Amino acid sequence: MTEREHINVVWLKRDLRLQDNEAISNALKSGKRTLLLYAFEFILLNDEHYSERHFNFIRESIRDLNRQLLEHNTKILAVDCDIQSTFNLIQEFYKIDAIYSHVETGILVTYNRDKEFKRYCRNNFIQWKESKNNGVERGLVNRDNWFESWENYMNAELEVFQPDDGQLLAIDDIKTLEKVFTVADLETPSDTPFQKGGSSMGWKYANSFFDNRHEAYMTNISKPEASRSSCSRLSPYISWGNVSIRQVFQKGKAVKAKSKNKKHISAFLSRLRWQAHFIQKFEMEHTMEQASVNKGYHKLKKSISEDYQKVWREGQTGFPLVDASMRCLVETGYVNFRMRAMLVSFFTHILWQPWQAASTHLSQQFLDFEPGIHFPQLQMQAGETGINNLRIYNPITNSLKHDPDSVFIKKWVPELAHLDTPFIHEPYLMTELEQGLYNFRLGEDYPHPIVDIKENRKRASEILWNMKDDPEVVKESFRILKRHTLSNRNRLLKSD
Template identity: 80%
Template sequence: MNTNREHINVVWLKRDLRLQDNEAISNALKSGKRTLIIYIFEHLLLNDVHYSERHFNFIKESIQDINKQLSVYNSKVLTVTSDISSTFNQLQEFYRIKTIYSHVETGLLVTYDRDKEFIRYCRNNFITWEESKNNGVERGIVNRDYWFENWETYMTSHLEMFQPLENQLLNISEIEHLEQLFSVTDLHTPEATKFQKGGTTIGWKYANSFFESRHKDYMSNISKPEASRSSCSRISPYIAWGNLSIRQVFQKAQQLKAKTSEPKHIGPFISRLRWQAHFIQKFEMEHTMENASVNKGYHKLKKTLSISYQNAWKEGQTGFPLVDASMRCLIETGYVNFRMRAMLASFFTHILWQPWQFATTHLSQLFLDFEPGIHFPQLQMQAGETGINNLRIYNPTVNGLKHDPDALFIKKWVPELAHLDTTFIHEPYLMTELEQGFYNFKLGEDYPMPIVDIKENRKRASDILWNMKKDTEVISESFRILKRHTL
């Protein structure tokens, strides 16, 4: 080992794939020391069942975008496929690492366990690991006293600027020399997909077009599966992977709210930024939510597994057009609006009466904006297993007639129904054999019959879950949850 190694700082990028308003980068640069920025495609995440290729491609596109910005400084991100300790062991062959900077990650249990191991690694190697608060979420708090005030203060504080000193970033030649030590990740991604592309640059294109014009129909179309695709902000993946910070978006939205003559659309958007932080904070404080219901009273709830039901739901072949359209759209594009996500979860857990745990990985792999701190609390809320939220059992037919009355969304994603009259598109199972003949359409062949009796199953779920709300353990747990997670 070289005993004359240069002392440097390292920024470990995770779900903060941006240069501006990145506190970890800013703190590293303020130290004045030369700095290396790294991203590690860790085997523990590459092999994790919650992730899929669409996520890794989005990350790669985000890093490509960062590298374009860093080219001005003759630098780039060292991007490797490895494990965290192995990576730093290799780096220390060339450099003495003084401090590692990153953000606190509210991730999966595997990343939490990895972080605990890495703390020991840093201690054993006399490295300081400095973690910054991520989007106002706090680690180590036991209740929400003053949480909202602290979050608001954080959101209105100054943005961190990316201002490296001359030659402060390791240059491309030095990084290419380091790359010889590693399995360097190929950052190329497929061009022809229907997924949103990653990166801060395109993230701001979505955000700016929303703030400039698209927000004007935000609340009018928020529940409509087709219209919401353009009138919602569509920045959720850019927030989930850190291409944009919540603070940047919050301040931009507040500026618009102050000058617009119609704040009715921007106000609700800002409130959803708060809710986003609220749910991640909840998950941060109750990490067991990844595998078990936060309300322990629901651990006694038993459901009969049906692989055939689960597969029909996963493939968009349930016989309920809005459910199938939403799932097929999600498979192909990685996005559906909040109401359709809630309906998919409700249909799985209530109408099909399947445990929410068996929906987690399928949905997480499909959501381009998969965020653990949103994913698990929301699934449990839609499954009716928190004890503190209203029980919502979505009727897909009613939602289709209300939010997709002309069946534009269904026609697009369930094309085998597109030639039917609108009434039949929403409820093809009501067609008589004679009517099926008129349209040269055969239920059970061209499109599946409903796999369950929705009226009967809806009543079963409602009766059981409403009765469980009276359970003494559910009530006791509800009080505990409210005390811990509300103001």
């Protein structure tokens, strides 16, 4: 029997790029031939947090990688298979010496998978070498010196993809491997309203933002319609690793040095810091996926209303900005941060539903679903951390302030578009006579408000403010601050 060739494998996860990919660089530095692998794992294909829009984005990203890899006579081995079975099949052809990947701050199923995979590697005498992902560190017990470490990482030299000739397994080699797999179908619909995946597309967004779109970044950041072009729109490309935070950070600093709009670039860079801060927090407390980080809030009980949850998911609550934001999110996979916060606040405070009941619907809709952002933000907006200010967003106030001409609402709630602007913001104020004049029937053409917003805001505020003084909430708040607060927290807010 012919001795199997010894190779390395790069297991791609949420790092779907060639440039500044430490896992790929480290694999190539070993000198062995290397296979690039992506597995559409059944545990994720079937997980309730994900939806087809995510997998299509991944497929588009892999197609983009394959276009870049053509000049190197290779491609990604993309398969539908669980990860241990994938490596067992590869080992029928090659002896795998080492597997390279990034540390994944994912959901509980991927965390448990990684623990099992570590045992698998040990039992098969394979080295599994994981690289730090975007400056987030595993195994921290507190945040001492974390910011300095993150900044050093962000300012380090970028990894350059420069494989030697023949260092990556050739396309013919990969075609041989594909014969024993269910090869992933990488075709995707071309006419969807979602952003398309891939590093090439990610850099088109980055370049247009840094060239000119950033000039109105802070002006429009909270506006539901204008923010769609003034914000970077890089979040899905960062979440799925089409671009690294380090690449974007260094690009932003270079642009800022020459820009006349330094405050806008500085604000953008500060949000990259906050993004890493929240992911690091989730990395250190993965139980946030299912339960409030502040254990004092575990005693908070809310009655489940399937009717409330259904109309919220469908954008039929009777509050136009809430409904417009949800419909826009479902249709396009994106709304800005303020609208996301408002959707969660409305669900948890006004409808008085548990944040866990909103989690999977929102994760399925967010094209940029990032576990390390998703779960901490859900809890923060729900007011269940004990350390953050309680914010109960008023959808009417936000509507009048951030969509005063109702451009966004008209687009996503077209049944209101023919009304005068004041009625578009608050259609329930229309009298019977006014409804007749506009040929509009509240309760038929558009629903009555699902709840009394003033009464429900008051209830939520009183309960949550009183709970901040609960001894267990206070005790947990001190624990959270000690574990997660940065001594130089203010530096997150500004850029050098």
